[in-house]
Structure formats: C-alpha cells, structure tokens
Amino acid sequence: QSVLTQPPSVSGAPGQRVTISCTGGSPDIGAGYNVHWYQHLPGAAPKLLIYGNNNRPSGVPDRFSGSKSGTSASLAITGLQAEDEADYYCQSHDSSLIGSRVFGTGTKVTVL
Amino acid sequence: QLQLQQSGPGLVKPSETLSLTCTVSGGSIISTTHYWGWIRRPPGKGLEWIGLMYHGGSTYYNPSLRGRVALSVDTSKNQFSLSLSSVTAADTAVYYCARDTVAYYMDVWGKGITVTVSS
Numbered sequence: 001q002s003v004l005t006q007p008p009s010v011s012g013a014p015g016q017r018v019t020i021s022c023t024g025g026s027p028d029i030g031a032g033y034n035v036h037w038y039q040h041l042p043g044a045a046p047k048l049l050i051y052g053n054n055n056r057p058s059g060v061p062d063r064f065s066g067s068k069s070g071t072s073a074s075l076a077i078t079g080l081q082a083e084d085e086a087d088y089y090c091q092s093h094d095s096s097l098i099g100s101r102v103f104g105t106g107t108k109v110t111v112l
Numbered sequence: 113q114l115q116l117q118q119s120g121p122g123l124v125k126p127s128e129t130l131s132l133t134c135t136v137s138g139g140s141i142i143s144t145t146h147y148w149g150w151i152r153r154p155p156g157k158g159l160e161w162i163g164l165m166y167h168g169g170s171t172y173y174n175p176s177l178r179g180r181v182a183l184s185v186d187t188s189k190n191q192f193s194l195s196l197s198s199v200t201a202a203d204t205a206v207y208y209c210a211r212d213t214v215a216y217y218m219d220v221w222g223k224g225i226t227v228t229v230s231s
Contacts, residue, residue: 001175036217038159045208045221046151046159052215089159093216099164099172101149101216106158 002027002094004104011110012080020107022073022090028102030071033093037066037075040087040106049088050075077109085111114139116209116222124203124229130196134209134222141190142167147212148185148192152205153224160205164212165192199229 005023012018022035029035037050048057050066053073063084065076073092077084090104120132134148141148149164163173165183173181177196185192196203206226210218 034216038218040153040159045223046210046218047221048217048219051217051219057219087158091159091217097172097175099170100174101161101164101212101218103151103159103161 001097001100002102004028004090004092004102006088006090006104006107008105009108009110011112012077013112014080014082016080017076017078018080018109019077020075020088020090020109022075022104024071024073024092026071027096028071028092028094029068029073031095033095035066035068035073036091037064038089038091039084040089042086046089080111082111085109114211114220116211116220118207118209118222118225120225120227122226122228124199124227125231126200126229127198130194130199130203130227130229132194132207132209132225132227134192134194136190136192136211141185141192142187145214147214148183149210149212149218150183150194151208151210151218153208154202154205162194162196162207201229203227204229 038046040046053068054066094100147164150162165171182195206224208224209222211220
C-alpha cells in the first residue's frame with residue numbers, strides 16, 4: 001500500500017501560521033484522488049477537519065484550510081491557538097488497491 | 113445525530129482472536145452512500161487503516177492484515193464487527209470504528225476502545 005509522508009512535528013507561537021505537508025505519489029494524490037485531514041487530540045476520537053482537499057465540515061473554524069497540488073497537499077493553521085495542539089493526519093485513496101484508504105504518517109503540532 | 117460506540121474485551125491473549133463490535137445509533141447502517149470501517153492507533157504510532165465494508169457485505173482490507181482480518185455486519189442490530197486472528201503484541205492499539213463515505217473519507221468516528229494483547 002502507498003504511504004503519505006508528513007513531517008513528524010511542527011511548532012509555532014500563539015497567533016502564528018503553521019503548515020503541514022503531505023507528500024504522496026502517482027497511485028494516490030498524484031492520481032487525482034482527494035486529500036482529507038483529521039485532528040487527533042489526546043484521548044479523543046479523530047475529527048474530520050478538511051475533506052475534498054479544501055472543504056471544512058460544519059463547525060470547523062476557518063483558521064484551518066487545505067490545498068493540493070500535484071502529488072502533495074498541505075494543511076494550514078492560521079492564528080494558532082493552544083487548543084490546536086494535537087496530531088494531524090492526511091488521508092487519501094490508493095488506486096492500486098480497490099476500496100483502500102491510506103493515512104499519512106502524522107504530524108504533532110506544538111503550540112509554544 | 114449519528115453516533116458510533118465500540119465494545120469488546122480490553123485484553124486479548126497472544127495467538128487468540130480479537131473481536132470488536134461497533135453499534136450505530138441515530139441513523140441506519142443501511143446506506144447507499146456510506147461504508148463502515150475500522151482504524152487503529154498503536155501506542156506511539158500513527159493511525160492505521162484496517163478495513164471497511166458496505167452493508168451489503170462487500171469488504172476491503174489493508175493488505176498488511178489480509179488473512180487475519182474479517183469484517184461483518186448485522187443490519188438487524190445496526191452493528192458491524194471486526195475480527196482479527198492470531199494477535200500479537202503488535203496488535204495492541206486503540207481501535208476506532210468510523211462511518212466512511214463514497215468520497216473516501218471518514219466523517220463520524222467512535223471514541224475508541226483500548227485493546228491490549230498480553231498473556
């Protein structure tokens with residue numbers, strides 16, 4: 001199964017902007033499949049943050065935004081807040097495996 | 113609104129079979145636009161997709177687990193289940209059930225259940 005690569009960690013001060021990259025390949029993001037993002041707070045269920053590359057579910061603040069280009073995608077958090085400290089995962093589909101889902105390696109966001 | 117609740121033993125012995133059930137409330141498991149899936153997160157590691165199924169019975173599995181994993185559905189109880197055989201310590205994780213969509217993302221998640229594999 002394909003792998004989506006994310007940086008292990010990013011950090012920023014409150015109010016700053018941070019970005020998380022998600023690099024895939026030709027079977028997944030490069031094949032045109034959408035990228036989705038999840039926020040995973042300690043002890044909680046993962047939460048859908050962005051779907052279809054750049055769409056926010058109801059209730060997700062507009063501080064969170066997504067983009068996709070080529071074989072990569074990015075999640076941006078603007079106006080970083082203490083409550084944003086969590087693990088973030090990108091996710092897509094691997095076209096070499098029918099029905100599959102593939103997660104990124106995960107990024108820990110630390111608010112300094 | 114739709115809620116998912118995992119249930120099952122929190123401790124499984126090595127070589128035995130892990131069995132978990134996800135009960136769906138606030139909506140029907142019979143849906144033409146949704147699948148039902150399982151994901152896990154081992155301690156210190158990231159999320160790992162296990163597999164998903166359609167209420168009609170079609171199943172799709174992570175190839176790294178193929179041969180050990182099986183998903184099933186009981187539409188009369190609005191439940192779907194995970195069975196993972198021949199478990200080892202590497203299967204210790206928090207297991208989540210989730211509603212999956214035809215657009216390839218998971219929009220509703222259960223709170224998770226911790227399963228430890230140990231003798």
